[in-house]
Amino acid sequence: MKELYLTGTMKINSQGNLEIGGMDTVDLARKFGTPLWIIDEEGFRRNCRNIKKAFSLYGDSQVLYASKTLATMAIYRIVEQEGLGLDVVSGGELYTALKAGFPMQKVYFHGNNKSREELRMAICAGVARIVVDNFYELELLNQLCTEENCQQEILLRVTPGVEAHTHEYIQTGQIDSKFGFTLSDGQAMEGVKKALSMPGIKLVGLHCHIGSQIFAMQSFQYTSSIMMDFWAEIKRTSGCQLEELNLGGGLGIYYVAGDEPRKAEEWAKAVMPVVQEKARQHGLKVPRIIVEPGRAIAGPAGLTLYTLGSSKEVKGIRKYVAVDGGMTDNPRPALYAAKYQALLANKAEEKPVETVSIAGKCCESGDMLIWDLELPWVEAGDILAVLATGAYNYSMSSNYNRLPRPAMVLVKQGQADLIIKRENYEDLLRNDLIPERLERD
């Protein structure tokens, strides 16, 4: 039997059921229905604090929470209370932050194709920095700031040419990437010079992000070293001393056996001495370091509950058991062949006796959540808990097959609060229109 890796406040309670945030998950399934996303508030807060503390030991630093991981108004409240800033990547995330009352002076606006409207919205909202991704955006932003008679502080996103060891679809720092100003062909330096010459722009620093779900600290170290050399080159060639270096996110988490996540302290310990030593070598001031993790904060703090329904046995080959959700609430297995650990929440202490594959309910052969999972004897009505689903599940969910999205509850010390309402069929029709010519007579 594989050892279960329970994080945060997850444990098996005296009834033999899985518990999170002091709540029995079987009761939660009964009360809120399934599929159900659950977020462990204490776990989420602890992850924020650990990263913040790890970097603060090395001087001036700021941790931003990467909204793309899981953005809701309640989550933003927690992020604010924990003293983190925000990375937002769209007008929608920015709007959510505005509505949640998040302090705009701690918001960084990302994206590789921000629209004119999104940029104007960010300027008017008074975000701290816009992370400019390309020449088109630089020109557009300068034009907008000139029209608005203001100056916007920016970071320039640099593509350092580092291939992180992770799934190809979530690598972002390699030369052949859609993101950022490429370093190796001189684009990045050209971008810096251009930004420095623009009246509407104040270049404050640089940004990079090499990818997600990374365990190899050397990838972060190597990137920091490259970025600091470029930092020094900017000073040498333009005389400009930048202030801020944003090293992105990417810290990996535990999903299944074989994953070897590093602690926040190991991440900080890997990159900060490199930054400090490079600054010393080049005779420069150590920049303010920004990091923007998402998965390492939200991922382990979340789990999803499903109810088991139909099953099918292909004699001698496999037993399929279907859940009441799937790729609509968690597209990661279908997109990246991502793996998850799971258990029967109502039989959490029982020994595994069969190997089943967990199918989603979408009309897609690829909608398989977990292959070959060892479970106790499964019966329709059992509650399956899939762990570490706090990151990139809700935020990447869809209404494929017109499935309404599940609800999300925030649990803490025996209290469970709804933070995302379950969609209903009416919600699915909210934006549907029937043109007059199709009206029935």
Ligand SMILES: Cc1ncc(COP(=O)(O)O)c(C=O)c1O
């Ligand atoms: C620019 C940027 N910053 C931060 C993140 C957050 O990454 P992670 O969730 O791996 O920490 C991402 C996602 O990969 C990203 O694209």
Ligand SMILES: N[C@@H](CCCC[NH3+])C(=O)O
């Ligand atoms: N959505 C990806 C990670 C984030 C990529 C964003 N740059 C995942 O689920 O693993």
